Amino acid sequence: MKKIHILGTGCAKCKLLAEHAEAAAKNRGISYDLEKITEINKIMSFGVMMTPALVIDGEIKAVGKVPSVHEIEKMLS
Amino acid sequence: MSDCCQSGNATMILACAGGSNVGQMTNRLAVDLTGSGLGKVACLAGIGARLPGFVQAAKDAESILVLDGCPIACARKTLEAVGVNTADCYVLTEMGMEKNKQLALDEQAAMKLKTTLVAALDKQPAGRPASGAKPCACS
Incomplete structure (x- = not known):
């Protein structure tokens, strides 16, 4: 199971990133656990200073942008 | 920690911030340009330390403005060392x-350099918001 963290305080881009990540996981038929991290101190504990950010299985994959569904599918493979 | 949604059209500004007048001037200019909405200053030290979040942010940035004080170009080379190339480099x-070791900055020189930089940035066609533009469009 892939662990997906969405880092962001809850703005439109953070929500869009979560939607893209869920769509990408579903498209690839991957089981996943998606967690949204909205508290700034917790976000910073990932070593991320810009949001939104995408973390997959503990690895930072995107910072400060919203990758497309297709791009996230590649990140999940 | 930057605000949420500092992405998309926000230019990342990285200054060498070295131990000389020109190094300190790059930091001053980075702060001033951020204040003018031409981008957002970010931490070159984090990239130099290879911290994954900082390196990824540089890789994901739509545009990066590099300010180096002198031709040694530490800021540009720090980026290149992590695989980020940018043509948008200015050397004071x-x-x-x-260049000298006087760290107190001359205000007139700072204003003149900022004016020169803003004029240069305004001429660039894409990838950076025009002067005064707000980098975050989050609603």
Whole structure:
């Protein structure tokens, strides 16, 4: 199971990133656990200073942008 | 921690911030340009330390403005060392500032350099918001 963290305080881009990540996981038929991290101190504990950010299985994959569904599918493979 | 949604059209500004007048001037200019909405200053040290979040942010940035004080170009080379190349580099000694060890910055020189930089950035066609533009469009 892939662990997906969405880092962001809850703005439109953070929500869009979560939607893209869920769509990408579903498209690839991957089981996943998606967690949204909205508290700034917790976000910073990932070593991320810009949001939104995408973390997959503990690895930072995107910072400060919203990758497309297709791009996230590649990140999940 | 930057605000949420500092992405998309926000230019990342990285200054060498070195231990000389020109190095300190790059930091001053980075802060001033951020205040003018031309981008957002970010931490070059984090990239130099290879911290994954900082390196990824540089890789994901739509545009990066690099400010180096002198031709040693530590800021540009720090980026290149992590695989980020940017043509948008300015070297203050090549813009007429003479390097020395006096860390107190001349206000007139700072204003003149900022004016020169803003004019140069405004001429660029894409990838950066025009002067005064707000980098975050989050609603």
